[in-house]
Amino acid sequence: MNIDQYNLKNKRVIVRVDFNVPLNDKFEITDDTRIKAAIPTVKKILSAGGSVILMSHLGRPKDGPTDKYSLRHLLPDLERKLEMKVLFANDCIGTEAQQKAAALQPGQVLLLENLRFYKEEEKGDESFAKKLALLADVYVNDAFGTAHRAHASTAIIARFFPGASLFGYLMQDEVSNLEKVTKKPVRPLTAVLGGAKVSGKIEIINNLIDKVDNLIIGGGMMFTFIKAMGGKVGNSLVEDELIPTALAALEKAKEKGVKLYIPTDAVIADSFSNEANQKVVEANQIPDGWMGLDIGPETVKDFTEVILNSHSILWNGPMGVFEFDNFSQGTRDIALAIAKATSSGTFSLVGGGDSVAAVNKYDLADKVSYVSTGGGAMLEYIEGKELPGVKAIIEGV
Ligand code: AMP
Numbered sequence: 001m002n003i004d005q006y007n008l009k010n011k012r013v014i015v016r017v018d019f020n021v022p023l024n025d026k027f028e029i030t031d032d033t034r035i036k037a038a039i040p041t042v043k044k045i046l047s048a049g050g051s052v053i054l055m056s057h058l059g060r061p062k063d064g065p066t067d068k069y070s071l072r073h074l075l076p077d078l079e080r081k082l083e084m085k086v087l088f089a090n091d092c093i094g095t096e097a098q099q100k101a102a103a104l105q106p107g108q109v110l111l112l113e114n115l116r117f118y119k120e121e122e123k124g125d126e127s128f129a130k131k132l133a134l135l136a137d138v139y140v141n142d143a144f145g146t147a148h149r150a151h152a153s154t155a156i157i158a159r160f161f162p163g164a165s166l167f168g169y170l171m172q173d174e175v176s177n178l179e180k181v182t183k184k185p186v187r188p189l190t191a192v193l194g195g196a197k198v199s200g201k202i203e204i205i206n207n208l209i210d211k212v213d214n215l216i217i218g219g220g221m222m223f224t225f226i227k228a229m230g231g232k233v234g235n236s237l238v239e240d241e242l243i244p245t246a247l248a249a250l251e252k253a254k255e256k257g258v259k260l261y262i263p264t265d266a267v268i269a270d271s272f273s274n275e276a277n278q279k280v281v282e283a284n285q286i287p288d289g290w291m292g293l294d295i296g297p298e299t300v301k302d303f304t305e306v307i308l309n310s311h312s313i314l315w316n317g318p319m320g321v322f323e324f325d326n327f328s329q330g331t332r333d334i335a336l337a338i339a340k341a342t343s344s345g346t347f348s349l350v351g352g353g354d355s356v357a358a359v360n361k362y363d364l365a366d367k368v369s370y371v372s373t374g375g376g377a378m379l380e381y382i383e384g385k386e387l388p389g390v391k392a393i394i395e396g397v
Contacts, residue, residue, distance in 0.1 A: 001393070002167040003041060003140060009049035010106055014136035015041060015168060016153045018143035019056035019074055027073040032081075034145070035074065037373065039081055041142045041168035042109065051104040053135055054078075055092055055153055056143070057116040065117045075111065086111055092118070093131040101135040121152050126159070128152045133160035142168025144175075147389030148377040158392035165393045170373075175390060177370040178381050181314045181349050187213055190310040192303070192334060194219030195317030195354060198242045202249075204316070207384035209252050214306050216261045218295050218319035218330065222283070225250070225262050231284025234268070235291040261306060265296025267320065267327060274324035294320030295330035304337040311345075313338055314382065315368075316352040322361070331358050339367035351378040 017038040022030045029035070038054075045052050061069040072088055079086050087104075089097040092112040100110050112135075115121040120128030129152035133139070139161040141147070146154045158165040167175070181189060191208045193201060198221040208215060217225055220237035227233050228246040253260040266283040268290040269276035280296045281287075295303070307313060315338055322331035335358055342348045350359050351372030359365045372378040381387055 002172045011050045011138045012136040013045050013050045013138045014053040015140040016143045017056050018145040037170050049106050052109045055112045058114050061116050069114050071114050115153050124150045124156045129156040133157050138164045140166045140168045142170045144171050144374045147387040148380040150388035155388040155392040185312040188310050189312040190214040192216045192315040194319045196220040198224045203383035205249050209258050214259045219317050222263050226284050234286035234288050263295045263299040265298045266292035267294035269293045274326050293327040300333045307337040307341050313348040315350045315355050318354050318358050335362050335364050339364045
């Protein structure tokens with residue numbers, strides 16, 4: 001259930017947002033994306049006649065309240081964005097928070113102090129969740145970035161709002177877009193996976209083989225696959241202990257009729273540096289002393305063709321060391337191919353830290369269908385795991 005499907009008139013609505021924004025040493029926000037993302041939900045609740053109590057964590061405070069991690073620093077920016085005065089409670093639970101919450105009038109907003117000033121938050125402590133719940137009539141979760149954690153404010157609190165736990169717009173958007181690639185996608189569905197290592201992506205690879213038609217592998221992890229298939233990878237990034245895992249994935253793909261695409265050529269370097277000497281060779285013939293830092297032009301051509309023939313695409317992880325401009329061509333070309341497919345009607349979802357950085361670097365964020373801001377939560381979702389924050393709303397547990 002989301003906030004459009006519940007009568008919020010005269011209700012006090014406690015909203016878990018993700019205001020974990022970066023601050024500089026003057027406590028100014030250096031990237032306000034997360035605050036911006038929460039505004040539509042807040043405005044909707046206010047316009048529906050409710051009042052809003054905002055709660056979030058900020059940073060990783062270790063020993064209780066610390067000014068450095070106070071959410072008070074966010075007030076000026078929040079007031080500017082909402083074009084209204086925002087009240088503040090110096091503690092997220094207790095007398096002051098209760099009094100300020102009780103006095104809230106429809107149309108007003110109260111921001112609570114950092115949830116992580118209490119260790120109980122991350123422990124998922126039920127009595128702490130209950131104290132937060134005491135402040136409101138309705139619970140909304142709009143913090144997709146922490147949906148993979150069973151913390152007090154992201155999941156446990158929902159127990160105290162039977163029939164009144166709702167998704168905010170951001171959460172709803174993330175989940176419904178992810179479902180477009182994980183449940184009933186328009187086929188063919190292609191997953192483009194890159195990034196450094198196989199080890200961080202085993203569960204993703206295994207889960208995606210059950211779902212996709214095509215699986216494209218690039219980035220550093222391609223070399224473990226190439227070595228597993230008997231290729232020579234020189235000094236490229238390889239995880240020898242994962243060769244059996246790579247072979248198992250190749251076998252599973254074959255059994256399931258999934259087409260697995262591994263690069264046929266690579267841009268190699270004689271050191272791990274943007275200024276290294278470079279050349280293009282067959283991806284399974286990399287000489288000793290050289291390492292693969294990007295996919296080659298023939299591979300780009302093959303992958304592009306697969307991408308342009310897909311109706312749904314999920315992209316996670318760069319194709320090479322795209323932070324080095326001289327080894328970024330493969331990542332850029334694949335990002336452009338995904339944008340091109342999108343322009344002719346393909347649904348494309350990009351997510352996971354570095355692929356989001358890549359679409360931003362090439363100014364393509366608005367040329368793909370959806371950019372997930374979920375990070376870890378998004379990766380766990382595509383690993384096939386149930387997210388406690390999502391489950392809590394759907395099942396009320
Ligand atoms: P991940 O966090 O696993 O998605 O990995 C992203 C990182 O993988 C980026 O910082 C890339 O520089 C790195 N990467 C991509 N391709 C390679 C490669 N061929 N060798 C080493 N690192 C790579």
